[in-house]
Amino acid sequence: MAVYSSVLDLIGNTPIIDVSELSPNPRVKIYAKLEGQNPGGSVKDRIALAMIEQAEKEGILKVGDTLIEPSSGNTGIGLAMVAKVRGYKIKIVLPSNVSIERKQLLGVWGAEIIESPFSQGSNGAVRLARKIAAENPQWVFLYQYANPANPKAHYESTGPEIWRDVPEITHFIAGLGTSGTLMGVGRFLKERNPKVQIWAIEPPAGEMVDGLRNLDDGYIPPIFLDNDGYELLDRKTVVGPRESIEWTRRLSEVGIFSGISSGAIMAGAVKCAAMIEEGTVVAIVSDGGWKYMSTGAWTDDIDTVTERAKSIIYF
Amino acid sequence: MAVEIRIPTVLRPVVSGQSVVKAEGETIGELMKNLGNEYAGLAGQILKEDGSMHKFINIYLNDDDVRYLEKLDTKVSPGDVVTILPAVAGGIF
Structure with a gap:
């Protein structure tokens, strides 16, 4: 070992x-x-680490910065874990009807939760996160749905x-x-x-x-x-x-x-x-x-x- | 042959509020064409003018997305259930 x-x-x-x-x-x-x-408990740890490392490499993410991301759970949890270890703050937009354990886990790593309407499901979380990210350009928006580091992590690992x-x-x-x-x-x-x-x-x-x-x-x-x-x-x-x-x-x-x-x-x-x-x-x-x-x-x-x-x- | 087609909430206003309709046809394409003929408001929503599928529409034969079967040429059999759904961000994320 x-x-x-x-x-x-x-x-x-x-x-x-x-x-x-x-x-x-x-x-x-x-x-x-x-x-x-995986240490954060899901497949999403892979893309969480890959997206953060890519952003660090490109110089758009520096210690003390804030991340924002829509997630119904696993990506948010993975990102919150990596963010905690690497020294970033994080806000996760998630639909209000996710299981309680997901919110608790986000809390473990100090993520701030922003709830999106239950009735709009995952699309609503994506829409709200994009809006907040646009209004707060100082926050880093990794956007797992469009980030090439996401499929790349799976292609490479x-x-x-x-x-x-x-x-x-x-x-x-x-x-x-x-x-x-x-x-x-x-x-x-x-x-x-x-x-x-x-x-x-x-x-x-x-x-x-x-x-x-x-x-x-x-x-x-x-x-x-x-x-x-x-x-x-x-x-x-x-x-x-x-x-x-x-x-x-x-x-x-x-x-x-x-x-x-x-x-x-x-x-x-x-x-x-x-x-x-x-x-x-x-x-x-x-x-x-x-x-x-x-x-x-x-x-x-x-x-x-x-x-x-x-x-x-x-x- | 008439096949049952489930209509998503977003399209129900153009089929008099029904959640399930019936249409005739041997293939998914025929069903959709006949459905469009019966409900004027539906024409152009599911199939575009050139006869291809709207990009935000998924059509399922039983549980399978027909885009990965024979697309609009996918054959239907008695007892099959066809479901129309809008494309949404879902899944394990």
């Missing part, structure tokens, strides 16, 4: 575990990459780790938010083996869509377009709250304590395994279950939890 000088040195190099006992097809292996092992550990990979499955994981890992894997299929799993838009006034309020992350996302992805599938919770529970039965979005990703991996003849599926387990304890996802009646999940942003 090495001794590390900073918690930031622990970001990345996450373990991959064989969960093929969950596969409905004996000729398809399913591997889970445990991003919850997550992708190579998967290729090193599972060169026989045929399908890569991850959640679609900013699209950074899918774009970065997807591009890296397809360069190594163009036959690798890239599958995106989406949460159902549900309540988030209701605050939309017209279609032109829609949003496609700039990094998705910059990386030719329409070409890069091979499939995009919605997984609903009930199925997400069911597969979160199935993961816990093989000992993996994951967040609910990882249940959705695992549901997608299982669907993929059932559709293909043979292969090796690598799925991202984005975070651990700690932040979701208040949802009762593992122990409460599944109908009750599903209803609860519809009104709270759990992805």
